[in-house]
Amino acid sequence: MTVAAGSVRDVLDATDAAPPVPRVRLLLPGQYGPAFDDGGPLLVVEAEEWFTERPFHRAKAHLWLSALRHAVQAAGDRAEHVRAATLAEALAGRTGLEVLDPPSRRLRQQVREAGVHVLPSRGFVTSEADFAGWVEQRRGRLLMGDWYEWVRRREGLLMDGPGPVGGHFSTDESNREPPPKGAVTLGLPDPWWPEPDDVDAEVRADLDAWEAEGRVRFVGADDRRRFAVTPAEAERALDDFVESRLGDFGPYEDAMLAGDWTMAHSMLSVPMNLGVLDPRHVVDRVVREFTTGAAPLQSVEGFVRQVVGWRDYVWHLYWHLGPTYATDHDALGATTPLPAWWRRLDVTDVRAACLGDVLGQVHDHGWVHHIPRLMVLGNWALQRGYRPADLTEWFTDVFVDGTDWVMPANIVGMSQHADGGIVATKPYASGGRYIDTMSDYCARCPFDPKKRLGDDACPYTAGYWAFLARAEPVLRHNPRMRNALGGLGRLADLDDVVQQERERTGP
Numbered sequence: 001m002t003v004a005a006g007s008v009r010d011v012l013d014a015t016d017a018a019p020p021v022p023r024v025r026l027l028l029p030g031q032y033g034p035a036f037d038d039g040g041p042l043l044v045v046e047a048e049e050w051f052t053e054r055p056f057h058r059a060k061a062h063l064w065l066s067a068l069r070h071a072v073q074a075a076g077d078r079a080e081h082v083r084a085a086t087l088a089e090a091l092a093g094r095t096g097l098e099v100l101d102p103p104s105r106r107l108r109q110q111v112r113e114a115g116v117h118v119l120p121s122r123g124f125v126t127s128e129a130d131f132a133g134w135v136e137q138r139r140g141r142l143l144m145g146d147w148y149e150w151v152r153r154r155e156g157l158l159m160d161g162p163g164p165v166g167g168h169f170s171t172d173e174s175n176r177e178p179p180p181k182g183a184v185t186l187g188l189p190d191p192w193w194p195e196p197d198d199v200d201a202e203v204r205a206d207l208d209a210w211e212a213e214g215r216v217r218f219v220g221a222d223d224r225r226r227f228a229v230t231p232a233e234a235e236r237a238l239d240d241f242v243e244s245r246l247g248d249f250g251p252y253e254d255a256m257l258a259g260d261w262t263m264a265h266s267m268l269s270v271p272m273n274l275g276v277l278d279p280r281h282v283v284d285r286v287v288r289e290f291t292t293g294a295a296p297l298q299s300v301e302g303f304v305r306q307v308v309g310w311r312d313y314v315w316h317l318y319w320h321l322g323p324t325y326a327t328d329h330d331a332l333g334a335t336t337p338l339p340a341w342w343r344r345l346d347v348t349d350v351r352a353a354c355l356g357d358v359l360g361q362v363h364d365h366g367w368v369h370h371i372p373r374l375m376v377l378g379n380w381a382l383q384r385g386y387r388p389a390d391l392t393e394w395f396t397d398v399f400v401d402g403t404d405w406v407m408p409a410n411i412v413g414m415s416q417h418a419d420g421g422i423v424a425t426k427p428y429a430s431g432g433r434y435i436d437t438m439s440d441y442c443a444r445c446p447f448d449p450k451k452r453l454g455d456d457a458c459p460y461t462a463g464y465w466a467f468l469a470r471a472e473p474v475l476r477h478n479p480r481m482r483n484a485l486g487g488l489g490r491l492a493d494l495d496d497v498v499q500q501e502r503e504r505t506g507p
């Protein structure tokens with residue numbers, strides 16, 4: 001985090017010398033940890049509107065409410081806990097409030113309308129001013145790789161003098177191993193799970209009551225809390241990742257196994273997005289494993305790239321790309337409404353082993369790792385032409401780490417290529433062969449990843465060609481799509497494949 005307590009004080013002093021009484025710090029979703037609390041009085045608002053707007057994952061409601069109430073409990077007498085229908089109602093008539101600029105446009109507008117004194121945001125390795133400065137220096141495209149390199153240099157992360165440790169800024173090429181042959185799991189210990197406590201019991205009872213009264217609608221299961229919601233739990237989860245899984249993170253970052261839903265991933269997006277775990281602290285801890293020789297570069301660099309590269313980058317893009325980025329972009333003309341089974345996370349009739357397992361995991365946990373998100377769910381939606389704006393909302397609602405800021409660049413940009421190439425240079429579309437290589441799904445599937453036509457044609461393989469045929473007029477000028485599109489012309493059965501996929505009723 002680049003905005004230290006001292007510099008926040010400087011901003012306060014500069015904008016309003018010697019306030020007569022200390023302001024009360026308003027804590028909003030995503031701000032429930034020590035980085036957002038400078039030790040003064042707190043106002044923690046619990047607004048019903050955050051849980052009622054659209055049906056979302058029950059486990060997500062549990063986590064976010066649990067984090068909020070644990071923050072209230074931890075602050076003791078310093079915190080006032082206000083429950084209200086809306087944030088505006090909770091803030092009405094109050095004066096002397098301050099807030100760290102919140103992580104969504106809507107919250108930012110609401111706190112300004114309520115006259116709350118706004119301080120610079122926190123919760124990321126770099127500040128919004130850092131990104132603005134970087135953009136100003138740039139000519140041409142804003143590429144994640146260039147941003148990442150800039151942050152590495154500036155922060156001195158994994159640097160060896162003027163150059164990167166190991167000679168390259170990215171070890172991406174060694175982060176794409178398929179799962180070990182014949183493996184059912186990676187053989188790692190089960191991740192550490194937090195013990196639900198009295199706060200969770202109260203949250204559970206409240207959510208049950210709200211649901212029974214018809215005040216909220218949920219999808220998915222909430223059998224037990226699996227993600228850290230307090231700073232202490234987050235620290236424990238970080239230790240557990242570093243000690244048990246970091247070493248395997250690098251090589252198996254992209255691999256999937258039906259019997260191992262966590263693989264070697266950190267599962268730290270929830271505590272980081274809740275604000276209870278500081279990303280800079282996470283990165284420093286992981287880098288230390290490399291400097292002490294406890295973890296290999298491919299794992300440590302791969303992980304650092306996700307956090308100071310991707311995480312900070314999509315945060316800054318949320319602001320940089322503007323308020324209509326997620327709603328106004330549809331470069332590939334994707335107009336299919338999300339089907340009911342998809343919205344309900346109902347896999348009863350899903351025969352495709354990969355999609356059934358991944359959507360089932362989303363139902364059970366509200367979480368799958370990056371590759372199932374991108375190459376199973378996102379790839380399916382891309383091929384079937386799901387509306388990007390609807391898909392962005394859906395991912396935000398059903399993923400426990402979903403936030404307004406994280407989704408637009410990941411969905412509209414990376415996953416659906418709906419922005420025409422602002423975020424990613426080409427669509428993340430692939431056939432069943434990729435999934436077959438990177439997982440053990442196909443061996444247990446009634447479809448055949450090599451077939452594009454017939455009853456057992458893999459819907460991803462056939463869907464890939466049907467997608468390319470549909471998107472060809474838009475993609476033909478993209479040099480990175482030349483080879484893929486060249487393949488279209490060699491398919492004698494393309495029309496039949498397109499027709500078959502048009503008539504496909506489900507996966």
Ligand SMILES: Cc1cc2nc3c(=O)[nH]c(=O)nc-3n(C[C@H](O)[C@H](O)[C@H](O)COP(=O)(O)OP(=O)(O)OC[C@H]3O[C@@H](n4cnc5c(N)ncnc54)[C@H](O)[C@@H]3O)c2cc1C
Pocket residue numbers: 265266267268269270272273303306307310311312314368369370371373374378395396399401402403406407410411414415
């Ligand atoms: C379609 C799609 C949807 C996604 N939805 C979310 C989401 O709702 N919330 C979310 O935080 N991330 C999201 N991501 C990014 C990434 O998939 C998740 O952060 C990651 O899977 C979370 O699990 P983890 O903590 O074990 O991550 P790890 O694999 O252990 O990675 C470490 C950390 O890197 C960060 N990170 C990695 N990639 C990204 C990225 N593309 N964008 C932002 N942060 C990243 C996360 O903070 C993550 O915790 C999405 C990516 C895609 C392609």
Ligand code: SF4
Pocket residue numbers: 352353354355431432433435436441442443445446447448449458459460461
């Ligand atoms: S054959 Fe196709 S649908 Fe079945 S698991 Fe493999 S990629 Fe998925």
